[in-house]
Amino acid sequence: MKKVIVSKFGGTSMGDAQCMLRSAAVSLQQNSTLVVVSATSGTTNKLIELGQLARSAQNEKAQKLFLEITEKHSQIGKALEISDERKAQLEGLFEELASINKGIYFLKDNSPRALDALVSMGERMSSVLFSQALENTLKTHNSKAKVVWYDVRSVMKTDDQFGKARPLTDEINRLGKIVFAEILSSNAIGVTQGYIGSTPDGQATTLGRGGSDFSAAILAEAVDAAVLEIWTDVAGIATTDPRIVAEAKLIDELSFKEASELATFGAKVLHPATLLPAIKRNIPVFVGSSFEPEKKGTWIKKEVESHPLIRAMAIRKKQVLVTLSTPEMLQTHGFLFQVFKIFNELKISIDAITTSEISVSMTLDDSTLLNKKLIEQLSEIAEVHIEESLSLVSLIGNNINHTPGIAKKIFDAIPEINVRMICLGASKHNFCFLVSEAQAEETLKRLHKVFI
Numbered sequence: 001m002k003k004v005i006v007s008k009f010g011g012t013s014m015g016d017a018q019c020m021l022r023s024a025a026v027s028l029q030q031n032s033t034l035v036v037v038s039a040t041s042g043t044t045n046k047l048i049e050l051g052q053l054a055r056s057a058q059n060e061k062a063q064k065l066f067l068e069i070t071e072k073h074s075q076i077g078k079a080l081e082i083s084d085e086r087k088a089q090l091e092g093l094f095e096e097l098a099s100i101n102k103g104i105y106f107l108k109d110n111s112p113r114a115l116d117a118l119v120s121m122g123e124r125m126s127s128v129l130f131s132q133a134l135e136n137t138l139k140t141h142n143s144k145a146k147v148v149w150y151d152v153r154s155v156m157k158t159d160d161q162f163g164k165a166r167p168l169t170d171e172i173n174r175l176g177k178i179v180f181a182e183i184l185s186s187n188a189i190g191v192t193q194g195y196i197g198s199t200p201d202g203q204a205t206t207l208g209r210g211g212s213d214f215s216a217a218i219l220a221e222a223v224d225a226a227v228l229e230i231w232t233d234v235a236g237i238a239t240t241d242p243r244i245v246a247e248a249k250l251i252d253e254l255s256f257k258e259a260s261e262l263a264t265f266g267a268k269v270l271h272p273a274t275l276l277p278a279i280k281r282n283i284p285v286f287v288g289s290s291f292e293p294e295k296k297g298t299w300i301k302k303e304v305e306s307h308p309l310i311r312a313m314a315i316r317k318k319q320v321l322v323t324l325s326t327p328e329m330l331q332t333h334g335f336l337f338q339v340f341k342i343f344n345e346l347k348i349s350i351d352a353i354t355t356s357e358i359s360v361s362m363t364l365d366d367s368t369l370l371n372k373k374l375i376e377q378l379s380e381i382a383e384v385h386i387e388e389s390l391s392l393v394s395l396i397g398n399n400i401n402h403t404p405g406i407a408k409k410i411f412d413a414i415p416e417i418n419v420r421m422i423c424l425g426a427s428k429h430n431f432c433f434l435v436s437e438a439q440a441e442e443t444l445k446r447l448h449k450v451f452i
């Protein structure tokens with residue numbers, strides 16, 4: 001049986017013709033079976049802006065931006081000496097983009113549904129260009145392997161939560177084996193889009209910003225991949241954000257559990273949902289740089305050789321602390337049930353939580369407060385107090401909840417920083433606490449020095 005390798009390349013790896021050729025050389029060297037690509041860098045943002053301009057009838061600006069987007073893709077095509085067939089495909093996409101944009105203008109509709117149709121064009125355009133780059137690269141290596149372009153919407157079926165659609169995994173797993181049959185049984189290489197999908201009745205959806213990693217992982221599950229590779233512009237996952245702590249080091253390997261905590265609690269390298277399919281099917285994930293493919297990169301696996309107490313740390317900014325208090329919680333039961341019911345109905349997730357006898361505090365992303373219903377409904381069952389501009393600092397490693405002295409070591413390093421809330425105990429792999437946003441980076445710097 002063929003060793004199936006799914007390789008994902010992010011926006012910067014698709015930046016221009018040269019980046020695409022470099023990425024194509026990486027996929028050839030890695031023997032990729034299916035390559036999943038993001039839109040060219042900056043394009044998704046531009047498409048969103050285009051939708052806003054069309055909606056607000058700023059036609060001149062919209063036209064200018066439209067030309068900027070299509071021109072960029074035409075130029076890459078030219079540099080890659082694009083075939084007539086692919087050129088026609090690309091121009092068809094430009095026309096579709098113009099039509100969707102007109103639709104937004106005339107209908108005054110930039111609902112998430114219309115926007116998904118619009119932004120889906122980014123990945124659809126880049127994947128056509130990347131197919132050309134791959135074909136060119138195969139030719140220079142005298143390879144006769146065929147490149148097969150796939151519209152991922154025939155596989156990536158999702159629900160209709162436009163802008164943040166959820167994949168329908170069973171259906172995707174069923175379709176993946178059928179749609180990708182050719183590349184799974186020959187030496188042909190597939191190219192397809194990350195980030196986008198479609199509802200069962202064919203409307204374009206997206207999985208949320210940065211969703212291409214997640215797409216690649218879902219597809220890796222669907223084709224029973226042996227390896228999932230995430231190629232980006234940094235040579236792996238670092239012990240913390242190197243923009244904050246210059247001494248941050250790259251990590252050779254981390255476990256699925258450590259990586260899940262790290263992705264969820266603020267590390268920007270991987271989309272947090274990426275690891276779910278990989279964990280489910282035990283697919284090792286590699287993270288590396290398409291710009292420096294010779295570097296070691298980071299492996300994320302079920303079993304790893306070392307188990308350091310603290311492997312990495314991260315901050316998750318823009319947190320709010322919502323505290324609910326009510327005397328009715330005293331000596332009774334069911335209060336938390338009511339609280340969680342509200343969060344469940346509004347589909348809002350809680351990151352960290354602590355409780356006392358008559359109050360419960362939870363950290364949330366500050367954007368969740370935009371949903372006015374949340375505070376309204378919580379106020380019906382308790383007094384609500386909100387603190388803003390906080391950051392969640394987390395330390396990720398092993399056996400954290402069974403190691404004496406760790407809390408002392410942490411808090412000794414930051415004697416004058418006010419810690420607003422602490423979460424320890426639920427996980428062996430995570431210790432997190434809240435500090436003010438203004439002090440978060442300083443906290444991280446000091447802890448990195450002490451622990452790493």
Ligand code: ASP
Binds near residue numbers: 039
């Ligand atoms: N192009 C999409 C974005 O910029 C998805 C991705 O790159 O992962 O969010």
Ligand code: MG
Binds near residue numbers: 011038
């Ligand atoms: Mg991206």
